[in-house]
Amino acid sequence: MSLFNEVDVVRAGFFNALNEDPARIDLETLRIEYLGRKGKVAGLFKQIGQVAPEEKGAIGQALNELKQELTSILDEREAALISVSSSDKKSAIDLTLPGIESPTGSYHxxxxxxxxxxxxxxxxxxxxxxxxxxxxxxxxxxxxxxxxxxxxxxxxxxxxxxxxxxxxxxxxxxxxxxxxxxxxxxxxxxxxxxxxxxxxxxxxxxxxxxxxxxxxxxxxxxxxxxxxxxxxxxxxxxxxxxxxxxxxxxxxxxxxxxxxxxxxxxxxxxxxxxxxxxxxxxxxxxxxxxxxxxxxxxxxxxxxxxxxxxxxxxxxxxxxxxxxxxxxxxxxxxxxxxx
Ligand SMILES: [Zn+2]
CATH class of the missing domain: 3.30.930.10 (Bira Bifunctional Protein; Domain 2)
Known part of the structure; x- marks a missing residue:
């Protein structure tokens, strides 16, 4: 499988994971899996050395595009989670809400x-x-x-x-x-x-x-x-x-x-x-x-x-x-x- 094909496979895997759970809150795991230092995108970059010299420019560009694309999607999703309205409780936890106070007793x-x-x-x-x-x-x-x-x-x-x-x-x-x-x-x-x-x-x-x-x-x-x-x-x-x-x-x-x-x-x-x-x-x-x-x-x-x-x-x-x-x-x- 050529490295170009592998770029497509990684991209498809990413979107599958993202769409499996549209309300996904745990974006950080996905970010680490794909964009982390030992993530799938980094794995592709490592393979550039084995590519024929005339293809290196094109594959480099494809990899950079992939990295940018995934980064911006994750950033957008994260921003959307933070600004989601509090009425949409199913898809978000509003961390700014005050906690529920437990009742305290008093002297008779x-x-x-x-x-x-x-x-x-x-x-x-x-x-x-x-x-x-x-x-x-x-x-x-x-x-x-x-x-x-x-x-x-x-x-x-x-x-x-x-x-x-x-x-x-x-x-x-x-x-x-x-x-x-x-x-x-x-x-x-x-x-x-x-x-x-x-x-x-x-x-x-x-x-x-x-x-x-x-x-x-x-x-x-x-x-x-x-x-x-x-x-x-x-x-x-x-x-x-x-x-x-x-x-x-x-x-x-x-x-x-x-x-x-x-x-x-x-x-x-x-x-x-x-x-x-x-x-x-x-x-x-x-x-x-x-x-x-x-x-x-x-x-x-x-x-x-x-x-x-x-x-x-x-x-x-x-x-x-x-x-x-x-x-x-x-x-x-x-x-x-x-x-
Ligand atoms: Zn009196």
């Missing part, structure tokens, strides 16, 4: 609220203490001066396990654990889940979250308790929030107070959320009862301390105008993504 609104509180109390020098959600009756009740005939110990209010343990009704058992294992000074908050045997409704749930705080040292005063809570409420709710301490009763603190804050939605003017009183009931607190210190083995006349407890769900309900506490736990992404 309750976790966010807890983290905010932990952060604020952390700046005030409170560490974080945690404990089990299944507790002994002694830690949940007796050690906290809640006597055996107290109505809170009734089956109606508390979940009891078959083994006689309770699902903690507050995070106070963690305070007991802390005092049993450490000497004063103690300055900690106890965030976590608590359980009450209540019918689940829009306003109450059988499980909710609390943050309790405990500060025990020599000569801790009620004024320090007030100062700490005022600072916390201004950071957490609103910078100009006012606090109102009302006398109350808890078995584990004496004296005890319930604390209202001026409504952070209407700034005390009165609105639907604060039932037009201008105040929101937000937390309970007091000075630790000496009976609690005795129960954990402290010398009750040498230490003093304060404790407080604040719910997580209720302030969040108020702040975001959420109508139903159950929405926190239904895991409806349409709800959760709003925060």
């Amino acid at each position: 609104i309750i976790t966010q609220s807890l983290n905010d509180m932990i952060e604020i109390f952390g700046r005030l020098g409170f560490s974080v203490a945690e404990g089990p959600e299944v507790e002994t009756e002694w830690r949940n009740f007796d050690a906290l001066n809640i006597l055996p005939d107290h109505p809170a110990r009734d089956m109606q209010d508390t979940f009891f396990t078959k083994s006689g343990h309770v699902l903690r009704t507050h995070t106070s058992p963690v305070q007991v654990r802390l005092m049993q294992s450490q000497s004063p000074p103690i300055r900690s908050i106890m965030p976590g889940k608590v359980y009450r045997n209540e019918a689940v409704s829009a306003r109450s749930h059988a499980m909710f979250h609390q943050v309790e705080g405990l500060y025990v040292d020599k000569k801790v005063t009620y004024a320090e308790l007030k100062g700490t809570l005022e600072l916390f409420c201004r950071e957490y709710f609103d910078t100009d929030v006012k606090l109102r301490f009302r006398p109350s009763y808890f078995p584990f603190t004496e004296p005890s107070s319930e604390v209202d804050i001026s409504c952070f939605l209407c700034h005390g003017k009165g609105c639907r959320i604060c039932k037009h009183t201008g105040w929101l009931e937000i937390l309970g607190c007091g000075m630790v009862d000496p009976a609690v210190f005795e129960a954990v083995g402290y010398e009750a006349d040498s230490v003093t301390g304060y404790a407080f407890g604040i719910g997580i769900e209720r302030p969040a309900l108020l702040r975001y105008g959420i109508p139903d506490i159950r929405m926190f736990y239904e895991n409806d992404l349409r709800f959760l993504r709003q925060f």
